[in-house]
Amino acid sequence: xxxxxxxxxxxxxxxxxxxxxxxxxxxxxxxxxxxxxxxxxxxxxxxxxxxxxxxxxxxxxxxxxxxxxxxxxxxxxxxxxxxxxxxxxxxxxxxxxxxxxxxxxxxxxxxxxxxxxxxxxxxxxxxxxxxxxxxxxxxxxxxxxxxxxxxxxxxxxxxxxxxxxxxxxxxxxxxxxxxxxxxxxxxxxxxxxxxxxxxxxxxxxxxxxxxxxxxxxxxxxxxxxxxxxxxxxxxxxxxxxxxxxxxxxxxxxxxxxxxxx
Numbered sequence: 174x175x176x177x178x179x180x181x182x183x184x185x186x187x188x189x190x191x192x193x194x195x196x197x198x199x200x201x202x203x204x205x206x207x208x209x210x211x212x213x214x215x216x217x218x219x220x221x222x223x224x225x226x227x228x229x230x231x232x233x234x235x236x237x238x239x240x241x242x243x244x245x246x247x248x249x250x251x252x253x254x255x256x257x258x259x260x261x262x263x264x265x266x267x268x269x270x271x272x273x274x275x276x277x278x279x280x281x282x283x284x285x286x287x288x289x290x291x292x293x294x295x296x297x298x299x300x301x302x303x304x305x306x307x308x309x310x311x312x313x314x315x316x317x318x319x320x321x322x323x324x325x326x327x328x329x330x331x332x333x334x335x336x337x338x339x340x341x342x343x344x345x346x347x348x349x350x351x352x353x354x355x356x357x358x359x360x361x362x363x364x365x366x367x368x369x370x371x372x373x374x375x376x377x378x379x380x381x382x383x384x385x386x387x388x389x390x391x392x393x394x395x396x397x398x399x400x401x402x403x404x405x406x407x408x409x410x411x412x413x414x415x416x417x418x419x420x421x422x423x424x425x426x427x428x429x430x431x432x433x434x
Contacts, residue, residue, distance in 0.1 A: 206234045211429025217280040220408055220418030229429050258300040267291045285369030292317030306331045322353025338392045345385045352378040359415035376411030383407050401428040
């Protein structure tokens with residue numbers, strides 16, 4: 174279950190730049206705490222042909238000084254500098270299993286590929302508010318296994334319709350992966366080829382996927398809200414051409430109820 178929860182949250186973060194965390198108060202405006210539960214429909218792994226419905230728990234504590242403790246953003250600090258927002262956090266990437274461990278994690282399509290071990294990571298981001306459009310640049314740097322490589326994500330978000338209780342918005346993002354990351358998640362070495370049956374494949378650095386979504390936030394009262402999103406993720410570049418990629422375009426669906434303490 175732990176693997177499934179983390180995978181779901183990481184997938185949704187990449188899929189939607191406008192995450193739950195933005196409901197929390199910025200530094201200097203008091204402590205806040207959010208808790209939520211919902212469901213998400215996501216691929217078994219990036220490029221998988223099969224998807225599954227997974228539970229989506231969420232918990233985040235943000236302190237008035239900008240420090241946050243989050244189930245998906247890790248432990249870190251964020252603040253606003255005029256129209257700029259910056260944050261830095263320490264998190265954990267659970268890696269990838271090479272077989273279907275249970276309903277919640279793994280995929281038999283990866284048999285023979287070997288396990289990608291979990292690793293500590295740093296999550297760094299900077300955002301800029303340009304009128305109603307929010308722009309962001311974030312990176313995930315692998316600390317525990319430097320050989321797994323790093324990713325860099327460009328994101329944008331904008332509201333498209335707002336009322337007193339409802340807000341509809343649009344999000345888009347593009348992820349760039351360095352050579353090491355592409356080889357780890359989309360490459361096939363000669364040894365892996367013998368074990369899995371996939372052809373040998375050595376991808377280059379480049380954009381690995383692009384995503385877009387429409388989200389809806391409905392405020393029930395001062396404590397409760399419901400947030401939903403529907404979108405699509407498209408594999409790109411050498412990641413799309415990988416023999417591990419069985420499906421280049423996949424839908425991603427999410428809905429969750431959130432309580433603000």
